[in-house]
Each structure stands twice: as C-alpha cells, then as structure tokens.
Amino acid sequence: METTLLSRALDEVQVETLVIPCFERAAAGSALEPDTTRAADERTGGLISELYTSGEFTGKLLEATLLHRPTGMAAKRLLVIGCGKQEEFGTTELRKVGGAALRVMKGKSARRIGFVLGSSLATMENTTALVEGALLGDFEPDQYKTDPKKAEKMVDEFTVVIPPGDGSVTRKALERGRVMAEAQNFTRALVNEPANRLTPMVMADKARQMASEEGLECEVLDRARMEELGMGALLGVAIGSAEPPALIILRYRPPLGISGVHLGLVGKGVTFDTGGVSIKPADGMEKMKYDMAGGAAVLGAMKAIAQLKPSISVTAYVPAVENMVSSKAQRPGDIVKSMSGKTIEVLNTDAEGRLILADTLTYAIREGCTHLVDAATLTGAIVVALGHFNIGAFSNNDAFLEKVRGIAKSQGEKMWPMPIDDEYKDYLKSAFADLPNIGGRYGGAVSAAMFLKEFVEDKPWVHLDIAGTAWLDEGKPFLSKGPSGVAVRTFVSLAMQW
Ligand code: BES
Ligand code: MN
Ligand code: ZN
Numbered sequence: 001m002e003t004t005l006l007s008r009a010l011d012e013v014q015v016e017t018l019v020i021p022c023f024e025r026a027a028a029g030s031a032l033e034p035d036t037t038r039a040a041d042e043r044t045g046g047l048i049s050e051l052y053t054s055g056e057f058t059g060k061l062l063e064a065t066l067l068h069r070p071t072g073m074a075a076k077r078l079l080v081i082g083c084g085k086q087e088e089f090g091t092t093e094l095r096k097v098g099g100a101a102l103r104v105m106k107g108k109s110a111r112r113i114g115f116v117l118g119s120s121l122a123t124m125e126n127t128t129a130l131v132e133g134a135l136l137g138d139f140e141p142d143q144y145k146t147d148p149k150k151a152e153k154m155v156d157e158f159t160v161v162i163p164p165g166d167g168s169v170t171r172k173a174l175e176r177g178r179v180m181a182e183a184q185n186f187t188r189a190l191v192n193e194p195a196n197r198l199t200p201m202v203m204a205d206k207a208r209q210m211a212s213e214e215g216l217e218c219e220v221l222d223r224a225r226m227e228e229l230g231m232g233a234l235l236g237v238a239i240g241s242a243e244p245p246a247l248i249i250l251r252y253r254p255p256l257g258i259s260g261v262h263l264g265l266v267g268k269g270v271t272f273d274t275g276g277v278s279i280k281p282a283d284g285m286e287k288m289k290y291d292m293a294g295g296a297a298v299l300g301a302m303k304a305i306a307q308l309k310p311s312i313s314v315t316a317y318v319p320a321v322e323n324m325v326s327s328k329a330q331r332p333g334d335i336v337k338s339m340s341g342k343t344i345e346v347l348n349t350d351a352e353g354r355l356i357l358a359d360t361l362t363y364a365i366r367e368g369c370t371h372l373v374d375a376a377t378l379t380g381a382i383v384v385a386l387g388h389f390n391i392g393a394f395s396n397n398d399a400f401l402e403k404v405r406g407i408a409k410s411q412g413e414k415m416w417p418m419p420i421d422d423e424y425k426d427y428l429k430s431a432f433a434d435l436p437n438i439g440g441r442y443g444g445a446v447s448a449a450m451f452l453k454e455f456v457e458d459k460p461w462v463h464l465d466i467a468g469t470a471w472l473d474e475g476k477p478f479l480s481k482g483p484s485g486v487a488v489r490t491f492v493s494l495a496m497q498w
Contacts, residue, residue, distance in 0.1 A: 001134070001135065001138050001154075001155055001156055001157065001158055002156060002157045002158070003131050003134070003135070003157075003158050003159075003160070003174050003177070003178060004157060004158070004159045004160070004174075005127075005159070005160050005162065005169065005170075005171055005174055006114065006159050006160070006161050006162070007161075007162050007163065007164050007165065007166055008161055008164060009163075009164055010036065010039055010040060010043065010073075010116050010118075010161060011043045011072055011073050011074060012074050013073075013074055013075055013114045013116075013159070013161050014074045014075070015075050015076075015110075015112040015113055015114040015159060016075070016076050016077060016109070016110035016111060016112055016113065017066075017075065017076065017077040017078070017079050017105055017108075017110040017112075017113045017114070018040075018073065018075035018077070018078055018079070018113070018114045018115075018116060018161070019078075019079045019081055019101045019113060019114065019115040019116065020036060020037055020040045020048065020078055020079070020080050020081065020116055021034065021036060021037065021081055021083045021094075021097060021115075021116070021117075021121065022034075022037045022048065022057070022059045022080055022081065022082055022083060023037070023059050023082075023083050023084065023085065023086040023089065024058055024059035024060060024082070024084060024085050024086070025052060025058075025059060026086070032048060032049060032052070033086050033120075034083075034086075034118050034120045034121055035118040035119055035120050036116045036117065036118030036120075036121065037118075039118060040073075040078070040116070043072040043073060044070045044071055044072050044073060044078070045071055045072060047067060047070055047071070047078070048080060051065060051067075051080060057080060057082070058082065059082045059083065059084070060082045060084060061082055061083060061084030061093060061096070061097070062081070062082055062096060062097065062100045062477045062478070063081070063082035064079060064080070064081045064082070064100065064101070064104050065079075065080045066078070066079050066080075066104070067079075067080065075114065077110070079101060079104060079105065079113075081097055081100065081101050081104075082097075083097055091125055091126060091128075091129035091410075091412070092129075092411075092412030094121075094126055094129045094130050094133065095129040095130070095132055095133035095136070095412060095478075096133060096412075096476075096477075096478040097130075097133065097478075098115065098129070098130040098131070098132070098133030098134040098137065098478075099133040099134060099136050099137030099477070099478025099479060100137065100477040100478040101113070101115060101134070101137075102133075102134045102137035102138055102155060102158065102478075103137045103477060103478060103480075104477075105155055106137075106138070106153075106154065106155060107150065107153045107154070108153065109152065109153045110155060111152075111154075111155065111156050111157065112155070112156070112157040112159065113155055113157070113158055113159070114159040114160075114161045115130060115134070115158065115159070115160055115161065116161045117130070117160060117161065117162055117169075118163060119163050119166065122162040122163060122166050122168060122169050123168060123169065124168070124169055124170070124172070124173040125173075127160055127162075127169050127173035127174060127177065128173045128174070128176045128177040128180070129177065130160060130177065131158070131160065131173070131174050131177030131178060131181070132177035132178075132180045132181045133181075133478060134158045134181075135158075135177070135178060135181030135182070135185065136181050136184060136185065136478070136479060136485070137478050137479065138155070139185045139188055139189075139479075139480060140480050141188065141189075141192040141480060141481070141482035141483060143189065143192065144194075160174065176308070179304050179307050179308060180304060180488075180489065180492065182303070182304075183300040183301060183303045183304035183488050183492065184300055184485035184488045184489070185485065186210070186299070186300045186303055187293075187296045187297050187299065187300030187301075187483070187485045187488050188296075188482070188483040188484070188485045189483075190203070190206065190292070190296040190299065190300075190483075191289075191290050191292065191293045191296045191470065191471075191482075191483035191485075192289075192482055192483050193289070194289050195271050195272035195288075195289045195322065198271050198289075198292070199243040199271055199322065200238075200243055200244065200245050200246045200269070200271055200320035200321055200322060201243065201244060201246055201320075203246065203248065203269060203271060203292065203295070203318070203320045204220045204246040204248050204320060206299075207220075207248045207250060207299050207318070208220065210299065210302075210303055211250050211302075211306075214302075214303055214306035214307065215306055216250045216251060216252055216302060216306050217250065217251040217252075217253075218248070218249070218250050218251075219249040219251075220246050220247065220248055220249070221246070221247035221249070222244065222245075222246065223235070223238070223244050223245055225247075226245065226247065226359075229339055229359075229363065230337065230338075230339045231247075231338070231339045231359040231363070232336040232337040232338055232339070232359075233336050233337075233338040233339070233344055233355040233356065233358045233359045234247070234319055234321065234339075234355065234356045234358075234359040234360065235336075236330045236334065236336040236346065236355060237270075237276075237321050237323055237330070237349075237352040237355050237356050238321040238322070238356075239328055239329065239330055240276055240277075240323070240324040240325060240326045240328055240329025240330060240349075241321070241322040241323070241324040241326070242324075242326075243271075243322045243324075245319070245320060245321040245322075246320045247317065247318070247319050247320070247360065247363070248269070248295070248299075248316070248317070248318040248319075248320055249315065249316065249317055249318075250299065250302045250315065250316040251313075251314075251315050251316075252302060252305050252306055252310075252313065252314045252315070253313050254309065254310065254311045254312060254313060255309060256311065258313065259311055259312045259313065259498075260370070261312040261313065261370055261371065261498060262312070262313040262314075262315065262368055262369050262370045262371070263312055263313065263314045263315070263369065263370070263371050263372075263373070263494070263495060263498070264314075264315055264316075264317060264364035264365075264367075264369030264371065264372045264373070265298045265301060265302070265314060265315070265316045265317070265373055265374075265375075265491055266294075266298065266316075266317045266318075266357060266360050266361060266364060266372060266373070266374035266375075267292075267294035267295035267296070267297055267298030267299070267316070267317075267318045267374065267375050267376065268291065268292065268293075268294040268295055268319070268353045268356065268357060268374070268375070268376035268377060268378065269292040269294070269295030269296075269318040269319055269320035269321065269356075270288075270291035270292055270320075270321055270322070270323055270352060270353060270356070270377075271289070271291070271292050271320060271321070271322050272288055272289055272291065272322050272323065272324070273288040273291040273323045273350070273352065273353075274288070274323055274324055274325055275323065275325075275349065275350035276323050276324065276325055276329050276330065276349030276350060276352065277325055277329050277330070277331055277332060277349045278332055278348045278349040278350040279325055279350075280350060287471065290377060290470055290471045290483060291323075291353070291377050292318075292320065293375075293377050293466060293470035293471065293483065293486075294374065294375035294376040294377060294378075294464075294466060294470070294487070295318035295319075295320060296483075297375050297466070297470075297485065297486065297487040297488050297491065298316045298317075298318055298375065298491065299316060299318060300485065300488045301316070301487075301488050301491035301492050301495075302314070302316045304488070304492045305491075305492055305495050305496075308492065308496055310495040310496045310498060311498065312495060312498045314495050315364070315367065315369065317360050317363065317364050318360075319356040319357065319359070319360045321352075321356055323349070323350075323352045329349065330346055330349055331346075331349070332346060332347055332348060332349060333345070333346070333347070334346045335432060335433045336355070338355075338358050338359055338362065338455070339358075339359045339362040339363060340358070340359075340362045340454075340455055342358075342434040342435060342454065342455075343433040343434045343435070344358070344430075344433055344434065344435050344436070344437055345430040345431075345432050345433035345435070345436045345437065346437050347430075347436045347437055347438050348437065348438045351437045351438045351448070353376050353377070353378045353448070354378065354437060354448050354451045354452055355437055357374060357376060357378075357452055357455075358451070358452065358454070358455045359455075361374070361452065361455040361456055361461075362455055365456070365457055365459060369459065370459065370460075371400065371459060371460050371461070372456055372459050372460070372461040372462075373404065373461070373462045373463075373464065373491070373494065374452070374461075374462075374463050374464065375464040375466050375487045375491075376463070376464070376465060376466065376467075377465075377466055377467040377470055378445070378448050378449075378463075378465045378466075378467060379444050379445045379448045379465055379467055380444070380467060381443070381444025381445040381446075381448070382418075382444075382445035382465040382467050382468055383467055383468040384444075385418070385445055386416055386468055387468060388468045388469060388472075388473075389414055389468075389469070390414045390415060390416040390468075390469070391408070391413065391414065391415045391416070391464050391465065391466050391468075391469050391486065391487070392415075392416060392418045392445055392449075392464070392465035392468075393405060393408075393415040393416065393417050393418060393462060393463070393464055393465075394417075394418045394419075394420050394446075394449035394452075394453075394462070394463040394464075394465070395417075395420075395460075395461060395462045395463070396420070396453055396456060396460070396461050397460035397461065397462075399460075400460040400461070400462055401417060401462055403494075404462045404490065404494060405417065407490055407493045407494050407497060408489075408490040410493065411489035411490055411493050412489070413486060413487065413489055413490050414469075415464070415490075418445060418446060418449065418465075419446060420446060420449050420450055420453055424439075424443065424446050424447065424450050425450060427439030427440050427442075427443065427446075427447045427450065428447060428450055428451060428454075435451065435454060437451065439451075445465050448465070449463050449465070464487055464490075466486055466487055469484060469486045470483065470484055470486050470487075471483060471484065472484050
C-alpha cells in the first residue's frame with residue numbers, strides 16, 4: 001500500500017472513500033469536533049450532524065459508519081469514524097483509528113482512501129501515528145493461504161489530506177510512520193512463520209538478509225563457537241533438536257561515533273517450544289511457534305533503528321533454538337554450567353527461555369553492553385497475573401524502568417511494573433547446583449525474572465515478559481488476529497530518545 005500526502009480542500013479530494021474523524025460530542029447540540037468534522041458537515045449540508053442527532057453515531061472510539069454519494073464532495077463515499085472523547089485523544093488513539101479505518105475499507109473496493117487531518121490535527125506526530133496505524137491495520141498473517149487475494153478490492157493508496165497551504169506536515173512524517181510499521185510487520189510475519197519453515201538457522205538467515213539490506217553488521221554464533229564460550233545453559237536446551245542453534249547478533253553503530261551508551265536488546269528466540277521431556281499438553285501447543293516473538297521484536301526494532309539512526313550504539317542478541325523431545329534431549333535433574341560459571345539444575349525442561357537468555361545476557365555484558373533490555377514470551381504465569389493487555393516489566397534499576405515505561409506509554413504499549421525483591425530469592429534454591437531453573441508453585445513470572453537477574457551483574461536491566469501480549473487470539477478492529485509485534489515501538493523509541 002502506498003502512502004501519500006495531499007494538501008487540498010476536503011470537498012475536492014477525489015478518492016473512493018474519504019475518512020472523517022469525529023469526536024464524541026461534549027453535550028447534545030454542541031459543536032462538532034474536530035474542525036474537519038465541522039467542515040465536512042457544512043459541505044454536505046449537515047449529513048454528519050444528522051448522524052449524531054439520529055443517535056446512530058456518537059463518536060465513540062472506533063465506531064464507524066459508511067455514507068454513499070455524499071452531496072458536495074468529490075469523494076464517492078465518506079467513512080465517519082469515532083475518535084472518542086476529545087480530551088482523551090492522542091497519537092495512541094489515532095494509530096488505532098487509522099488501522100480501524102483501513103480494516104473497515106479492506107475488501108470494499110476502495111483502491112484509494114483519503115484520511116482528513118484538519119488544522120487542529122495536522123501535526124507531524126499525528127501523521128506518523130496515522131500512517132503507522134493504517135499500515136499495521138493492513139497486515140494479515142495469511143502468507144500461506146492459497147486463495148488468491150482479490151487485489152482489485154484492496155486499498156492500494158492511503159492519502160493523508162491536510163489543509164491547503166499547510167506547511168506543518170511534511171513527507172518525513174509519513175516516512176517515519178512507514179519505517180515504524182514495516183519494522184513491526186516484519187516482526188509479525190516472522191512470528192507467524194510455522195516452526196517447520198522457521199528453524200533457528202532460517203531465522204538467522206532472515207536476520208542476515210535484513211541486516212545486509214539495512215546496512216547492519218550481522219554475526220551468527222554456531223554450536224561450535226557456543227561450546228568454546230562455555231554456553232552450557234543455551235546448549236542444553238538445543239541438544240534435543242536436530243536443528244542446530246544460532247546466536248544471532250546484529251550491530252548498529254551511530255554515524256557520529258561512540259556515545260558511551262551501548263544498549264543491548266536481547267530477545268528469546270525459541271522457534272518451537274514442545275516443553276522438552278517436561279512436555280506440554282497437546283491442546284494449544286501449536287501456538288508455541290510464537291515462542292520466538294521476543295527475538296523477532298528485537299530484529300524488527302533493529303530494522304527501524306538502522307533507518308532512523310539513533311545516536312547510541314545498539315546491539316541485538318537473539319538466541320535461536322528449538323526445544324524438542326528426543327533421546328538426546330536434556331532431562332529433569334540434569335545440571336548444566338552456564339557461561340557465567342554458575343551451575344543450574346534443570347528441574348523442568350519447559351523453563352527453557354531463561355536458560356538460553358542467561359548465557360546470552362552474559363555474552364552481551366562481555367561484549368560491553370552498558371544497559372540491557374530483554375523481551376521474552378517467558379511464562380504462562382504472567383498471563384495469569386496481567387492478562388493480555390499489559391507487558392510485565394521487571395527491573396533491577398527503578399530509574400531505568402521508569403524511563404522504559406514512560407517511552408512505552410507514549411508509544412501505546414502498556415507495561416505494568418512487577419516486583420523482584422530479594423525475598424523472592426528464597427524461591428530459587430537447589431540442593432545440587434547454584435540455581436534451579438524453576439521456582440515454586442507461586443509467582444512464576446517473578447521467579448523467572450529473579451533467575452535472569454542472577455546473570456545481569458551490575459548492569460541496569462529491564463525484562464519484558466510478553467507472553468500475554470505478543471499474540472492476539474482475537475483480532476481487534478485495528479489489528480488482525482495473530483502476532484501483535486509488541487515491544488518493537490518501545491525498543492525503537494528507547495534508542496531514539498536516549
Ligand atoms: N514459552 C513458555 C511460556 C508461555 C506459556 C508462553 C504459555 C505463552 C503461553 C515457557 O517456555 C514455559 O513453558 N514456561 C513455563 C515455566 C514453568 C515450567 C516454570 C510455564 O510458564 O508454564
Ligand atoms: Mn517452555
Ligand atoms: Zn518457551
């Protein structure tokens with residue numbers, strides 16, 4: 001889908017569908033907002049105010065009504081779309097509205113749609129969020145459907161319409177929205193790949209290809225190298241699979257040289273999680289292809305970072321492995337030695353994410369990362385604790401956590417702070433090794449985070465448990481079902497706003 005910018009009076013825009021954003025009315029009979037809505041209402045002889053007075057439309061967020069052959073307009077149809085309460089409206093809402101507008105019109109033979117931002121909404125930030133939302137809304141996880149897509153029914157141009165003579169919005173805002181959306185859609189497409197098509201090596205190949213397209217340095221550590229480095233925790237997980245593991249590393253360095261900050265982004269890349277010998281139940285196991293969503297988010301973020309060029313060094317580390325059952329697989333009770341030197345008793349082979357992340361965090365620190373953020377579909381327990389709307393955020397550094405949370409909030413990615421007080425260390429006691437890989441019955445997401453904390457030394461670190469947020473079991477009006485691409489926006493903004 002193409003995205004374009006057009007500076008034109010709204011009655012003169014020749015598109016199949018013109019989208020008019022509308023707020024909830026403050027009180028019955030009060031002025032229509034924003035200015036776009038008022039203008040469209042005047043040009044059409046009161047078509048929109050009639051929608052409100054009839055009670056058919058209230059302006060509630062994402063409410064949508066399609067009107068055909070509006071009088072006084074060059075556009076063939078008007079899509080009147082709700083933006084919620086004016087005082088609660090921001091870029092997060094506009095991103096959703098853009099996605100919802102696109103999804104309403106998809107398959108309705110509107111090749112060209114225009115979205116009007118009147119003078120009160122026409123800003124760079126809004127334009128970026130709108131274009132980003134539209135491109136996110138356009139994504140479908142249907143790459144393996146053979147049904148020919150009805151190309152003639154899809155939207156192929158999305159135009160942001162700003163007032164004539166408006167100089168406050170430039171093409172740069174659109175491009176930024178596109179970069180952000182394409183990074184997230186790259187992540188979503190990777191996550192949607194089934195495990196027979198996305199093995200650890202294939203994931204590494206895709207990272208390498210993206211890196212060469214975007215001008216990032218790529219290095220992939222193979223099993224032999226991991227053995228030399230003593231990554232026993234990571235290798236223990238990988239040993240049950242015929243597919244060799246890969247530790248994918250992508251490096252971005254700022255054009256103006258070193259800044260002193262070196263951000264390490266670490267993402268869990270389990271291409272399939274059977275649970276290993278501590279095998280998972282069959283019901284729902286197919287979803288475990290998304291157990292590499294943290295790794296995919298890190299790779300997607302690097303794609304955008306390569307283009308937006310922040311002023312700090314950023315390195316991505318993705319341990320890619322498959323957690324399988326076989327005669328060679330690791331057993332409960334096995335003891336492995338991590339790269340840090342700590343020994344781990346593997347009490348449950350299904351708690352594999354923390355094992356591969358442990359060695360990867362150590363490696364990132366040995367490479368000189370000053371700050372670490374990891375994203376992982378780490379525990380079912382975080383889904384029990386927070387459900388599907390908030391990422392669980394754990395940290396050993398309050399200031400760093402607040403920084404990450406603030407950025408996440410501005411990007412519309414919700415995070416909720418979770419505790420990792422020293423008391424929880426009691427959950428991680430092993431009779432035979434330095435650490436067990438699981439805690440007790442309670443606070444499962446916390447004991448997983450406590451385990452990771454043992455490997456981050458003194459570095460400021462934030463751990464994001466995205467098990468509840470990386471996959472949408474149901475589609476939303478603005479996003480298809482399947483992979484959500486969560487954490488990409490936070491990672492990119494964190495690097496950009498350092
Ligand atoms: N990948 C899973 C976590 C997960 C579970 C994500 C359900 C999404 C939905 C992880 O590797 C895992 O299996 N964790 C175990 C840990 C347990 C054995 C301590 C879990 O959460 O059950
Ligand atoms: Mn598991
Ligand atoms: Zn897992």
